[in-house]
Amino acid sequence: MTQSLGLSVATGLYGISFGALGVAAGLNLWQVIALSALMFTGGSQFAFIGVLAGGGGGGAAFGASALLGVRNAVYGMQINTLVRPGLTPLAAHVTIDESTALALSQDDPRERRLAFWATGVGIWSLWNLFTVVGAVLGEAMGDPKAWGLDGAAVAAFLGLLWPRLKGREPWALAVVAGLVTALAVPLVPAGVPILVAAVVSAAWGLWVPEPGGKNTPRVWKRGAA
Amino acid sequence: MSLWWWILIAAAVAYVTKLAGYLIPRSWLESERALRVAGCLTIGLLASLTVTNAFVSGSSVVFDARLGALAAAAIALLLRAPFLVVVLSGAAAAALLRLAGWG
Numbered sequence: 001m002t003q004s005l006g007l008s009v010a011t012g013l014y015g016i017s018f019g020a021l022g023v024a025a026g027l028n029l030w031q032v033i034a035l036s037a038l039m040f041t042g043g044s045q046f047a048f049i050g051v052l053a054g055g056g057g058g059g060a061a062f063g064a065s066a067l068l069g070v071r072n073a074v075y076g077m078q079i080n081t082l083v084r085p086g087l088t089p090l091a092a093h094v095t096i097d098e099s100t101a102l103a104l105s106q107d108d109p110r111e112r113r114l115a116f117w118a119t120g121v122g123i124w125s126l127w128n129l130f131t132v133v134g135a136v137l138g139e140a141m142g143d144p145k146a147w148g149l150d151g152a153a154v155a156a157f158l159g160l161l162w163p164r165l166k167g168r169e170p171w172a173l174a175v176v177a178g179l180v181t182a183l184a185v186p187l188v189p190a191g192v193p194i195l196v197a198a199v200v201s202a203a204w205g206l207w208v209p210e211p212g213g214k215n216t217p218r219v220w221k222r223g224a225a
Numbered sequence: 226m227s228l229w230w231w232i233l234i235a236a237a238v239a240y241v242t243k244l245a246g247y248l249i250p251r252s253w254l255e256s257e258r259a260l261r262v263a264g265c266l267t268i269g270l271l272a273s274l275t276v277t278n279a280f281v282s283g284s285s286v287v288f289d290a291r292l293g294a295l296a297a298a299a300i301a302l303l304l305r306a307p308f309l310v311v312v313l314s315g316a317a318a319a320a321l322l323r324l325a326g327w328g
Contacts, residue, residue: 145323
């Protein structure tokens with residue numbers, strides 16, 4: 001319970017950066033609030049406003065946010081089989097990185113269910129509260145660049161990526177995706193390079209053998225130790 | 226189409242994706258291949274979004290104050306700083322570099 005509360009407060013606090021960045025990206029207060037209340041998955045929300053901030057249109061913003069949300073389906077499956085939280089339509093809405101991680105870190109089935117709901121509902125409440133605070137602050141700030149808000153967005157994406165870069169293979173994939181993006185920028189409309197990188201990453205997942213997997217050549221296995 | 230529609234459609238798709246995890250037969254999503262593609266997609270998208278926000282301006286790649294933000298955030302992450310501190314380091318680095326007259 002304490003853990004859930006701590007995580008909710010910490011995660012809720014980045015709601016401030018989301019709110020401020022959303023306004024800086026050109027959304028109005030209600031649009032920023034709608035993203036936090038209804039979409040409610042931080043990575044996709046940041047992706048949506050990140051594409052808009054880069055000059056991309058609504059369609060590209062939608063594409064990036066939808067693809068980044070795919071991992072939530074995997075979480076939903078894990079929660080459904082390992083936690084069985086009940087109230088599926090509500091449980092689905094609060095199925096995100098944090099609630100899944102905390103629920104699965106408990107051993108006792110009752111504790112799992114409690115951790116899932118406490119973290120999910122706790123983060124939803126504080127995330128929305130702090131989104132409003134951030135959006136109001138963002139509106140009062142004036143020129144977002146003078147405050148370094150575009151730098152805050154860069155840091156936020158690196159912060160979301162960082163915990164997933166465990167081992168050599170994720171680093172290689174991240175570098176490839178970054179290079180593909182940079183190379184595509186002059187060639188296709190704004191926002192589309194992100195979708196090109198998504199296609200390349202999915203192809204990587206399909207065809208590059210997983211390090212340590214069954215069909216992995218020896219060299220790969222050694223590399224990823 | 227107005228931005229409001231894209232916001233509502235994106236929110237609906239995000240919800241349906243979460244719900245699908247609960248409703249789709251386990252064997253579909255549990256295949257090793259599906260899990261791996263989902264994992265790779267997440268890493269690739271976040272890397273792409275990092276690069277876009279750090280180096281892209283319109284339809285060209287540029288190096289400006291945001292490069293400092295990227296470096297400051299990486300240092301904060303190496304020092305295991307909490308997320309909010311990482312974000313603030315990025316903002317401070319970009320703001321200070323601009324104040325100093327770069328980018």
